[in-house]
Amino acid sequence: MGKLLGFLVSLLLVAAIAALGAWFVGQQIYTAPGPETEDGAPRVVRVEKGATVTQIANELQEAGAIENAARFRIAMRAHDELSKYGLTHPAGVSLKAGEYSIPSGASMAEIADLLSTGKSVQYAVIVPEGLTSEAIIHLLTDREWEAAGKTEGTIKLQGDPPAIPPEGSMLPGDYMVESGETIQSVVDRMTKAQADLMAELWDGRKPALPFETQEQALILASIVEKETGIPQERPQVASVFVNRLSKKPPMRLETDPTIIYGVCLKRPDSCVDGKLVDKDGRRRPIRASEIALDTGYNTYRIDGLPPTPICNPGRDAIAAVLNPPDTDYLFFVADGSGGHAFSKTYREHQKNVKNWRPIEASRLAEEKSEASAKE
Numbered sequence: 001m002g003k004l005l006g007f008l009v010s011l012l013l014v015a016a017i018a019a020l021g022a023w024f025v026g027q028q029i030y031t032a033p034g035p036e037t038e039d040g041a042p043r044v045v046r047v048e049k050g051a052t053v054t055q056i057a058n059e060l061q062e063a064g065a066i067e068n069a070a071r072f073r074i075a076m077r078a079h080d081e082l083s084k085y086g087l088t089h090p091a092g093v094s095l096k097a098g099e100y101s102i103p104s105g106a107s108m109a110e111i112a113d114l115l116s117t118g119k120s121v122q123y124a125v126i127v128p129e130g131l132t133s134e135a136i137i138h139l140l141t142d143r144e145w146e147a148a149g150k151t152e153g154t155i156k157l158q159g160d161p162p163a164i165p166p167e168g169s170m171l172p173g174d175y176m177v178e179s180g181e182t183i184q185s186v187v188d189r190m191t192k193a194q195a196d197l198m199a200e201l202w203d204g205r206k207p208a209l210p211f212e213t214q215e216q217a218l219i220l221a222s223i224v225e226k227e228t229g230i231p232q233e234r235p236q237v238a239s240v241f242v243n244r245l246s247k248k249p250p251m252r253l254e255t256d257p258t259i260i261y262g263v264c265l266k267r268p269d270s271c272v273d274g275k276l277v278d279k280d281g282r283r284r285p286i287r288a289s290e291i292a293l294d295t296g297y298n299t300y301r302i303d304g305l306p307p308t309p310i311c312n313p314g315r316d317a318i319a320a321v322l323n324p325p326d327t328d329y330l331f332f333v334a335d336g337s338g339g340h341a342f343s344k345t346y347r348e349h350q351k352n353v354k355n356w357r358p359i360e361a362s363r364l365a366e367e368k369s370e371a372s373a374k375e
Contacts, residue, residue: 129314168309210245222309226257238320253299262295
């Protein structure tokens with residue numbers, strides 16, 4: 001009896017050692033470096049929703065991320081079994097759907113850890129400030145977006161283009177998305193971001209501003225956004241318009257972007273990408289007849305603010321309108337350097353305009369010459 005018991009103990013010991021050895025070898029294979037890419041770049045592998053471990057393993061092998069799908073599949077099942085005895089993570093390894101950037105040479109263990117996080121490849125959707133809502137929808141619909149970080153590749157947003165949102169209702173900026181995200185989902189995020197930003201900034205606004213609602217603030221911010229692309233100038237531009245509206249009686253804003261926006265609404269054939277063009281498609285200045293045209297938006301013809309925003313302003317323009325600096329400026333005009341010359345009096349403004357006219361004429365002639373050369 002004693003000999004039989006000893007034999008059984010020895011047999012169990014041998015089996016345990018064999019199992020331990022097999023586990024050790026398996027761990028070495030599981031944690032060993034995997035195949036490398038020729039250029040060292042990561043591989044992008046997509047795990048579909050509802051995919052089985054077998055399907056995932058086959059996808060990884062086909063992409064070249066692992067050498068043997070069967071080994072990966074066995075390793076995943078072994079982890080699930082060992083987790084029951086507390087020898088691995090209590091929940092085992094749960095592989096999640098998504099698109100993953102797998103580093104060159106990643107081990108099966110590193111791949112399993114990555115796929116269990118659900119951290120998919122992110123793509124940067126970049127929407128510039130100052131676009132109309134229609135232009136933003138076209139951008140989201142037509143553009144391909146590049147992967148963030150070192151991952152290569154592009155995607156297009158999914159789904160049909162939604163209805164054009166109200167002007168000014170979307171916050172421009174950078175939005176990170178995953179493969180498969182829809183145009184509508186990005187529009188929803190931009191709309192919420194704009195509402196959240198207005199709620200955040202509104203309570204801290206400067207007292208005694210010449211407007212009463214958040215919508216009116218957005219309208220003025222949209223004008224500021226279109227008047228200058230230089231971030232440092234937005235506060236000064238905002239101060240000009242606030243000063244004009246605050247006068248008794250208020251001065252008209254007389255801002256060119258409102259002329260252009262109204263013309264583009266009434267005569268779409270006169271515009272390309274929000275710019276006035278001639279019959280040959282070349283950019284042109286505002287005509288005298290358009291300055292006199294009452295479109296409902298032309299602030300040379302109407303008092304106060306236009307009925308809606310004329311674009312989707314960014315955070316800086318909104319912040320500038322809600323907290324403008326104290327200045328005496330009532331006028332500004334382009335100075336030829338990309339910025340503007342500000343003035344307190346009309347006489348000083350006229351001098352600045354006189355300096356700008358030859359620069360404007362030269363630029364338009366140069367653009368016309370370049371356009372003719374391309375034909």
